[in-house]
Amino acid sequence: MRTFLSLLGIMIGIFCIIAVQAAVDSLENNxxxxxxxxxxxVLYIDKRPWSDDGGSWWKYQRRPKPSYSDFExxxxxxxxxxxxxxxxxxxNKVVKFQxxxxxxxxxxxxxxxxxxxxxxxxxxxxxxxxNDVINGTNTVVIGYEVAQGLFGPADPIGRIVxxxxxxxxxxxxxxxTGKSLINPLDFDEACLVSYKTAQFYINLRGGSFFASINxxxxxxxxxxxxxxxxxxxxxxxxxxxxxxxxxxAINELSMLNKIFDSVFGVLKLAGLIIGGxxxxxxxxxxxxxxxxxxxxxxxxxxxxxxxxxxxxxxxLEFLIESVVLCILGGILGLIxVFGVLKxxxxxxxxxxxxxxxxxxxxxxxxxxxGILAGVIPxxxxxxxxxxxxxxxx
Numbered sequence: 001m002r003t004f005l006s007l008l009g010i011m012i013g014i015f016c017i018i019a020v021q022a023a024v025d026s027l028e029n030n031x032x033x034x035x036x037x038x039x040x041x042v043l044y045i046d047k048r049p050w051s052d053d054g055g056s057w058w059k060y061q062r063r064p065k066p067s068y069s070d071f072e073x074x075x076x077x078x079x080x081x082x083x084x085x086x087x088x089x090x091x092n093k094v095v096k097f098q099x100x101x102x103x104x105x106x107x108x109x110x111x112x113x114x115x116x117x118x119x120x121x122x123x124x125x126x127x128x129x130x131n132d133v134i135n136g137t138n139t140v141v142i143g144y145e146v147a148q149g150l151f152g153p154a155d156p157i158g159r160i161v162x163x164x165x166x167x168x169x170x171x172x173x174x175x176x177t178g179k180s181l182i183n184p185l186d187f188d189e190a191c192l193v194s195y196k197t198a199q200f201y202i203n204l205r206g207g208s209f210f211a212s213i214n215x216x217x218x219x220x221x222x223x224x225x226x227x228x229x230x231x232x233x234x235x236x237x238x239x240x241x242x243x244x245x246x247x248x249a250i251n252e253l254s255m256l257n258k259i260f261d262s263v264f265g266v267l268k269l270a271g272l273i274i275g276g277x278x279x280x281x282x283x284x285x286x287x288x289x290x291x292x293x294x295x296x297x298x299x300x301x302x303x304x305x306x307x308x309x310x311x312x313x314x315x316l317e318f319l320i321e322s323v324v325l326c327i328l329g330g331i332l333g334l335i336x337v338f339g340v341l342k343x344x345x346x347x348x349x350x351x352x353x354x355x356x357x358x359x360x361x362x363x364x365x366x367x368x369x370g371i372l373a374g375v376i377p378x379x380x381x382x383x384x385x386x387x388x389x390x391x392x393x
Contacts, residue, residue: 009282010329010369011336013275018354018362019337020271023344026352028264032257040253041223042117043230045070045213049249050256063247064238065211068195070248071111073237074215080226082218085114089210090201093164095142095191097150105146107164107191109198117214120187125157125172128194132171136196140168144176145188163191166200223252279365282329283373290322290377301381302389315382322374323367330366334359 044050048060071086078084088109095105114120115127123144132139140163147156156170174187217226227250234248294301301314334354341352 007282007325007329007332009278009285010326010366011282011333013277013279013282013369014330014333014362014365015275015336015340016278017271017275017365018334018358019340020275021268021361022337022341022354022358023352024264024267024271025355025358026341026350028260030350031260041217041219041221041226042253043215043217043223043227044251045215045230045234046249046251050251051259060249065209066213066248067211070234070237071213073233074213074230077233078215078229080217080221080229081215083113083116083216085111085117085214086195087111087114087212087214088195088198089212090198091209093191093201095146095150095164096162097159100150102146102149102189105143105163105189105191107193107198107201109195109201110192111195113216114192114214117216121175123173123175124155125170127172128192132194133196136194136199138166138168138197139171139194140197141172141174141192142170143174143188143190146191147173163193164201166197168193168197227252279369282326283369286322286325286370286373287377289325290318290374291380293321294318294377294381297381298384298389298392301384302386302392305384305386306390311382314384315378318378318381319371319374322378323370326366326370326373327363330362330369334362337362 045066047063068086074081074084090107092104092106095102111133112128112130127141156173159170160167161170177186177188215230230250235246338354341354345352
């Protein structure tokens with residue numbers, strides 16, 4: 001029973017540390033994988049910066065939205081831009097096809113380069129072209145889940161759907177993007193329309209909606225130079241005086257990476273602290289067992305030393321016993337982590353994995369705890385006088 005309780009302490013400690021590390025690593029890989037699809041050569045023009053620069057919420061709220069004229073200025077005048085898009089997030093609407101309908105599909109009004117900047121993969125049909133945007137054709141590109149819900153196995157291309165009261169022809173279906181906790185690329189439930197078509201749903205000149213301009217640099221262009229050019233173009237377009245502060249923000253994915261680095265660091269530290277206390281309790285339990293083991297085997301230790309066993313042999317014997325005990329607890333903890341992550345992945349549809357590095361960390365921690373827990377009992381056993389040990393036994 002004493003051994004089981006000691007193993008339980010080690011198991012819980014390893015579980016707390018490795019489970020948090022594995023969950024955070026999986027979350028981090030998922031988020032960074034989503035951002036990597038966008039690339040580090042894209043600038044995101046918005047009203048407010050992603051990083052906290054000390055400005056007030058009201059200060060940013062009073063700023064003008066990125067406008068279509070801002071977009072046109074970049075498109076026509078920028079020498080470093082490969083692609084630039086304007087997008088207006090309209091909100092959720094009901095989309096219908098005959099008797100089938102889907103509630104909560106979100107609409108985005110976009111320009112033709114939006115698909116290229118966000119690496120949107122088209123499963124069938126096509127994305128918007130320049131003609132669709134300029135003329136405001138009554139067309140729509142739908143997400144995978146929207147297509148499945150409205151048409152099932154049938155081909156949606158060319159079919160007429162009713163989106164928020166307006167009839168639109170389906171010209172493309174976006175490939176399935178899948179679920180993610182934080183995924184800027186989840187278009188499965190989206191309906192994309194051209195910028196001019198979006199005017200049917202909202203007042204693009206003064207309505208309440210979220211707008212963004214996304215600009216992708218040409219290959220080989222330094223992102224800092226690209227940022228400077230876009231800043232200059234927008235300040236000129238908005239006629240901002242040289243000494244006045246810009247009334248827009250230019251964001252990069254590197255800003256989010258810094259934020260996530262600090263968040264993930266705090267989460268991992270929290271798991272380490274919680275697990276550390278559990279491991280400490282387990283370590284003292286193992287040490288207690290080893291002290292009892294030394295006392296119970298005093299006679300045997302004396303006999304071994306009497307027939308020639310050296311101090312190092314006795315020391316190593318008890319250290320190995322302590323380490324093996326802790327490794328068993330660590331392995332049980334890792335098995336428990338593996339099972340919990342599998343269940344969590346199945347319930348949340350978010351893949352969480354136990355990496356080789358996490359397994360190695362768990363085993364190394366178990367070995368270290370075993371050494372620390374067994375070193376004093378092992379030294380006590382090693383320095384016993386054989387005559388006294390046999391007599392006490």
